[in-house]
Amino acid sequence: MTQPDAVEDDFALEANFIEQAEYLEKARFLQLLTEHPDEETIIKKLTGGGAKLLIGPRGCGKSTLLLKAYYLIVAQKTINTLPIYVNFKLALKVEPLYHKGPNAAFWFRRWLFIKVLLSIHNTIADAVEMEVGNALPSKLVLERALSRVEAGRSTDEELDDYALDKVHGAIEEILSLNDMSRCVLLMDDAAHAFSEKQQEDFFDFFREIKSKRISPKAAVYPGVTSHSPSFHVGHDAERVDVWVRPYGSDYERYMIDMARRRFGDTPHDFFETSSEELSLLAYSAFGIPRAFLSMIRAIADSKNSYISSEQKLQRRKVLELSRQGRDMSHATFASLGSKLPAYKAFIESGSKIYQSILSTLKAYNTGKPLPQHGLQFGMKSPISPEIEKTLGFLQYSGLVMPAGDTMRGVKGTYELFDIHFGDLIAENTIVGRRTKSISSFLEVLRGVKHQAWPRINDASLINTAHLGDAPFALALPACQVCGTERPSESARFCSNCGAQLKSASTYESLVSQNISVLPISNRMKKRIKENSNIRTVRDILIDTSRDRLRGIKYIGEIRAAKIISAAEEHIS
Numbered sequence: 001m002t003q004p005d006a007v008e009d010d011f012a013l014e015a016n017f018i019e020q021a022e023y024l025e026k027a028r029f030l031q032l033l034t035e036h037p038d039e040e041t042i043i044k045k046l047t048g049g050g051a052k053l054l055i056g057p058r059g060c061g062k063s064t065l066l067l068k069a070y071y072l073i074v075a076q077k078t079i080n081t082l083p084i085y086v087n088f089k090l091a092l093k094v095e096p097l098y099h100k101g102p103n104a105a106f107w108f109r110r111w112l113f114i115k116v117l118l119s120i121h122n123t124i125a126d127a128v129e130m131e132v133g134n135a136l137p138s139k140l141v142l143e144r145a146l147s148r149v150e151a152g153r154s155t156d157e158e159l160d161d162y163a164l165d166k167v168h169g170a171i172e173e174i175l176s177l178n179d180m181s182r183c184v185l186l187m188d189d190a191a192h193a194f195s196e197k198q199q200e201d202f203f204d205f206f207r208e209i210k211s212k213r214i215s216p217k218a219a220v221y222p223g224v225t226s227h228s229p230s231f232h233v234g235h236d237a238e239r240v241d242v243w244v245r246p247y248g249s250d251y252e253r254y255m256i257d258m259a260r261r262r263f264g265d266t267p268h269d270f271f272e273t274s275s276e277e278l279s280l281l282a283y284s285a286f287g288i289p290r291a292f293l294s295m296i297r298a299i300a301d302s303k304n305s306y307i308s309s310e311q312k313l314q315r316r317k318v319l320e321l322s323r324q325g326r327d328m329s330h331a332t333f334a335s336l337g338s339k340l341p342a343y344k345a346f347i348e349s350g351s352k353i354y355q356s357i358l359s360t361l362k363a364y365n366t367g368k369p370l371p372q373h374g375l376q377f378g379m380k381s382p383i384s385p386e387i388e389k390t391l392g393f394l395q396y397s398g399l400v401m402p403a404g405d406t407m408r409g410v411k412g413t414y415e416l417f418d419i420h421f422g423d424l425i426a427e428n429t430i431v432g433r434r435t436k437s438i439s440s441f442l443e444v445l446r447g448v449k450h451q452a453w454p455r456i457n458d459a460s461l462i463n464t465a466h467l468g469d470a471p472f473a474l475a476l477p478a479c480q481v482c483g484t485e486r487p488s489e490s491a492r493f494c495s496n497c498g499a500q501l502k503s504a505s506t507y508e509s510l511v512s513q514n515i516s517v518l519p520i521s522n523r524m525k526k527r528i529k530e531n532s533n534i535r536t537v538r539d540i541l542i543d544t545s546r547d548r549l550r551g552i553k554y555i556g557e558i559r560a561a562k563i564i565s566a567a568e569e570h571i572s
Contacts, residue, residue: 003475009173013510015076016237024228025552030541032260033064033068034243034254034258034261035250035254035257036064036065036242036254037069037244037250037254037514038244039065039068040052040267042065042240042242043065043069043072045217045238045240046065046066046184046186046217047069047072047073047081047083047184047512048184048215049182049215050215050238050435051206051215051216051217051236051237051238052215052216052217052218052237052239052240053211053217053218053219053220053233053237053238053239053240054066054217054218054219054220054240054242054351055220055222055240055241055242055243056219056221056222056241056242057221057222057243057288057329057332057396057397057398058221058288058290058302058329058332058396058397058398059288059289059290060242060243060244060287060288060289060290061242061244061289062219062242063087063188063219063544064289065188065242066085066187066188066217066219067085067188067233069083069184069186069217070083070085070186071126073127073184073226074123074126074127074217077128079127079128079130079178080180080181080182081182081183081184081186081304082123082174082175082178082180082182083123083172083184083185083186084116084119084120084123084171084183084184084185085122085123086116086185086186086187086188086190086227087188087189088112088115088188088189088190088202089095089188089189089568090345091108091111091189091198092195092198092510093150094107094108094111094149095148095195095198095239097152097153097193098197098198100152100538104197105197105201106150107152107159108198108201108202109164109201109204109205110149110159110162110163111146111149111150112202112205113162113163113164113166113167113273114142114145114146114149114162114440115138115146116143116185116209117137117162117166117167117170118139118143118146120136120171120174120190121139121142121172121528122134130174130178131174131177131178132173133170133173133174133177133178134173134187135166135169135170135173136170136173136174136431137161138172145158145162146356152188156378157413158449159556160368164208164209167209168209168211168214171183171213171214173214175213176472181213182213182214182215183213183214183215183218184215185209185214185215185216185217186217187206187216187217187218187219188219188565189219190202190206190218190219193488197226199219199225199226199228199230200226200227200228201228203227203228203231203236204231205227206218206231206236206237207230207231207236209229209236210236210542213542216237218237221396222392222394222395222396222398222402222505223389223391223393223394223395224336224340224393224398226393232298234240238348240486243287243288243302243401244287244289245287246282246283246286246287246418246421246445248446251282252279252282252283255282255285255289255292256271256275256278256279256282256359257557258292258293259271259278259292259293259296262296264291265355273310273311273312273566274312274313276314276317276438276439276442277313277315277438278436279311279442280318280322280425280441280442280445281295281296281321281322283319283421283441283442283445284322284323284324284325284326284421284422285325285422286325286326286329286398286401286418286420286421286422287398287401288325288328288329288398290326290328291324291328291329291398291422292312292325294324294325295321295322295324295325298321298324299313299321300303305317306318306321311548315437315438315567318438319425322422322425322426323422323425323426324422325420326399326420326426327418327422328364328398329398329399329422330397330399330436331519332396332398332474333350333393333394333396333397333399333568334346334351336397337394338509338510338513338517339510341475341509342474342475343393343474343475344475345470345471345472345473345474345475346386346389346390346393346472347393348471349390349465349467349472350390350394352465352466352467353387353390353461353462353465353467354394354399354400354419354467356429356461356464356465356466357377357419357456357461358423358424358429358506359464360377360454360456360464361374361375361377361419361424361429362427362428362429362432362452362456363454364454365429365430365432366432370430370431370443370444370447371443371444371447371448372452373430373431373444373447374452374453374454375418375419375421375424375430375440375444375445375449376403376416376417376418376419376449376453377417377419377453377454377455377456378406378414378415378416378417378453378454378455378456379391379414379415379457379458379461380412380413380414380455380456380457380458381412381413381414381415381419383415383458384458386471386472387458387461387462389472390472391417398420399419399420399423400417400418400420401418401419402415402416402417403418404416408455409454410472411455414455416453421445425441430444430445431444437508445455485509510537511536511537511538512536512537512538512543513535513536513537513570514535514536515529515534515535515537515540516530516537517527517537517570518537518540518563518566518567518570519569520562520566522561524555524559524563527552527553527554527555528549528555528563529550529568531552531553532548532551532552532553533548534548534549534550537567537570540563540564541564541567541568546560546561546564549563549564
């Protein structure tokens with residue numbers, strides 16, 4: 001007899017529902033590939049010359065495209081380009097160095113160089129036979145150096161072998177020995193660390209590593225990325241927007257084909273009977289594949305709850321599930337409060353601003369025929385820096401999508417934005433009828449986009465959002481001893497307890513949090529706490545062998561990997 005908790009154990013298709021591409025094994029990744037609507041153009045930019053910045057919110061497919069470009073090159077019989085895929089997801093691990101001494105930028109740059117050199121060994125393992133030469137240090141030496149940097153135990157002299165000229169030299173030697181024309185450096189989760197100084201140092205590194213034969217490509221985020229003063233988007237790197245616009249039949253095919261590949265081996269094939277229901281879920285994911293896969297996973301985990309006896313998705317359950325994509329984006333937005341504590345007031349005001357925009361759009365649609373319902377809003381230019389920063393945070397979270405700008409004659413220029421379709425559905429912003437049908441929502445979402453939309457300016461937005469005093473004040477780090485906020489940026493001692501004030505480390509703050517903050521089930525959190533001494537995010541991250549996690553009942557290899565990835569996502 002199956003034990004009650006066995007339903008949570010790893011099942012055969014569990015690996016198909018690992019949403020993050022970087023956690024999929026190569027064979028599984030290639031098996032589950034779905035073509036991005038703009039893939040041909042994007043892949044050409046990634047495999048060719050020139051510096052590029054892949055821009056889009058979390059979960060929109062940046063990692064998938066970088067890995068596709070990498071595997072496409074290494075699969076060639078004759079490789080003319082050296083591809084190097086580097087994941088900087090855990091860059092925040094070295095952020096505490098910025099609070100311990102004056103040489104943090106030096107150490108961080110060495111950490112970046114070592115990561116690049118280590119990744120060359122991965123390319124050598126994945127590609128056909130390749131001559132390496134003597135300039136590339138061994139993998140073991142590089143791994144030891146990386147560990148020492150992350151632990152803060154290396155000296156400046158020890159890191160001299162990992163300078164810019166050494167990296168250029170190792171790459172150039174491989175290019176020459178193998179008669180290759182260029183190197184494409186594919187940097188995933190770049191500028192991911194929520195430390196402005198660390199991000200600025202990364203973009204200085206980006207500019208310096210670029211050469212005639214080395215073309216850096218980096219995946220970055222809108223709204224939270226801080227470029228260095230000497231780095232200029234457009235001049236130093238071309239911007240490539242990879243967020244799929246949630247419009248039209250091509251979009252529906254892209255998302256549903258992805259679901260077929262992940263869900264195709266299950267006994268419940270409802271794709272023919274529930275095409276409209278799946279299309280609505282695709283639109284409610286708002287162009288973010290990770291959100292859509294999360295919905296499909298929910299169906300796979302509880303088939304009997306979602307699928308009727310006619311093997312069709314139930315309307316009520318589909319409408320409930322359509323909220324999941326927006327909930328994921330709202331959780332990402334809320335998490336910025338802890339990752340960017342200085343902008344806590346911006347995050348709190350941003351939630352009110354977002355709800356105000358939804359209310360304005362709902363009022364605009366009230367009484368209009370379905371084909372005339374608006375999905376966008378327009379912000380009058382110029383937008384104040386505070387509102388622009390807040391909209392950037394909403395873009396990073398996947399709640400607001402820029403849609404270009406338009407001139408309205410004497411009324412001025414407006415920047416257009418789409419708002420998360422999941423919220424439009426859940427908050428009755430479109431359709432608005434008591435009895436909602438899947439077809440009525442699709443009529444609006446599939447409709448021809450018209451030129452009418454509510455117009456908003458800074459003053460009206462702040463007024464309708466009912467923001468309090470100092471809605472965009474920057475918060476200063478609190479005292480580490482008593483938690484009292486410091487009175488000024490120049491204060492050296494706490495005004496309450498007298499303790500010496502230190503600059504706060506974002507990384508230390510995040511890894512010290514209880515595992516309750518992670519997006520795993522409450523049952524799993526309870527099981528971990530009851531059957532191990534794991535209590536904080538740090539406890540999970542230091543369990544590199546996963547022995548402690550896998551020693552817990554019903555946590556196998558795949559589930560342990562997912563818990564680890566949740567912890568890594570939390571600090572990235």
